[in-house]
Amino acid sequence: MKTYTYSEARQRLATLLDQARREGRVQIRRQDGSTFLLQPVAASRSPLDVPGVSSSLRPGELVALVREERERSGERILSALSDGRLQPAPSRPASKKPRRRRTRPR
Secondary structure, eight states, rough: OOOEEEHHHHHHEEEHHHHHHHHHEEEHHHHSSSSEEEOOOOOOOOTTTTOOOOOOTTTTTHHHHHHHHHHHHHHHHHHHOOOOOOOOOOOOOOOOOOOOOOOOOO
C-alpha cells in the first residue's frame, strides 16, 4: 500500500481515488505524523438487481413455465415424503419476543 503526504494527496486527489479503487486502499500521512486510510466504499446493490435477458417468449409464457415447474417440484417433494426418502422438517417453537425495558420518567 502506497503512502502519500498530505500535500501530494491534495495535488493528486483524482489519481489517489483511482488508485484506491484499483488497489483497495491508499494511506495519507499528515505532517504531524497522523495517518489516514482512503478506501472505496462497497456499493450496496440488491441481489435482485440483475441485467435483463432477451428471449422469444410471449407474454405470460414465463409465468406459465414457472408455475409448471413449481407444481412438478411440489409433486416430487410429496412423493419423496410418502416414500420415506424425505423427512419433514421439525417444527420450531415460536420465538419469544424480547421484553421491552420500561424506563422511569425523570
